[in-house]
Amino acid sequence: MKLARPAKKPPEQWKNEILDAAKELFLSKGYEETAITDIMELVGGAKGMFYRFFQSKEEVMHALGDRMFFENNPFEAVRGHSDLNGLQKIREVLALDRAEEEREEINTQAISILKDPRILATAIEANRRVLTPLWLELIEEGRRDGSIQTDYAKELSELLPLINFWLMPPLFPADESEIRHKCQFIAEVLSAMGLPIIEDEMYGRAEKILGNSKEGKE
Numbered sequence: 001m002k003l004a005r006p007a008k009k010p011p012e013q014w015k016n017e018i019l020d021a022a023k024e025l026f027l028s029k030g031y032e033e034t035a036i037t038d039i040m041e042l043v044g045g046a047k048g049m050f051y052r053f054f055q056s057k058e059e060v061m062h063a064l065g066d067r068m069f070f071e072n073n074p075f076e077a078v079r080g081h082s083d084l085n086g087l088q089k090i091r092e093v094l095a096l097d098r099a100e101e102e103r104e105e106i107n108t109q110a111i112s113i114l115k116d117p118r119i120l121a122t123a124i125e126a127n128r129r130v131l132t133p134l135w136l137e138l139i140e141e142g143r144r145d146g147s148i149q150t151d152y153a154k155e156l157s158e159l160l161p162l163i164n165f166w167l168m169p170p171l172f173p174a175d176e177s178e179i180r181h182k183c184q185f186i187a188e189v190l191s192a193m194g195l196p197i198i199e200d201e202m203y204g205r206a207e208k209i210l211g212n213s214k215e216g217k218e
Contacts, residue, residue: 018043019067026061027105078096086145156195
């Protein structure tokens with residue numbers, strides 16, 4: 001009896017199907033409960049095929065987060081809104097980012113792997129490389145239209161991608177009241193530096209982090 005040969009697919013199709021399967025399983029079972037064999041069983045390929053594209057499950061999580069961001073890039077969504085000034089676009093980016101529930105869930109699950117210093121360093125570098133230029137573009141736009149008045153555009157664009165890491169309890173242990181206090185601190189610091197992002201926008205992000213952290217402990 002001859003064994004059926006695996007379907008021939010272009011490498012990019014295999015890679016995308018692995019990411020699709022990982023996303024489905026992470027959202028339904030959770031990252032920790034999903035094994036590489038589970039992913040490849042859903043894809044319909046051998047485990048060796050996984051390692052042609054990814055070195056680990058952590059790398060899949062990182063690649064999946066990147067793909068989900070670029071598929072629904074909030075910075076691109078606001079770029080063509082001529083009815084919004086720079087500051088309004090920044091607030092809209094924050095609102096759109098919070099509204100992406102699946103990406104929020106994947107990002108929350110990724111918090112656990114950020115305890116690995118190597119993975120954390122990779123995530124910080126990716127945020128700096130991708131997000132800093134996007135934040136800088138909006139801050140500079142706000143400076144030109146007068147909605148943002150700051151001498152620290154570059155510094156703020158480098159700081160903003162780091163805030164989420166500081167709000168993560170697994171990385172910087174904090175209870176609910178301490179995280180709320182952090183949000184107040186962030187809002188006041190940004191306002192003093194010429195970027196008045198209201199506290200409610202900071203709280204919106206913190207509420208999701210707190211809620212998902214509690215669910216992970218149950």
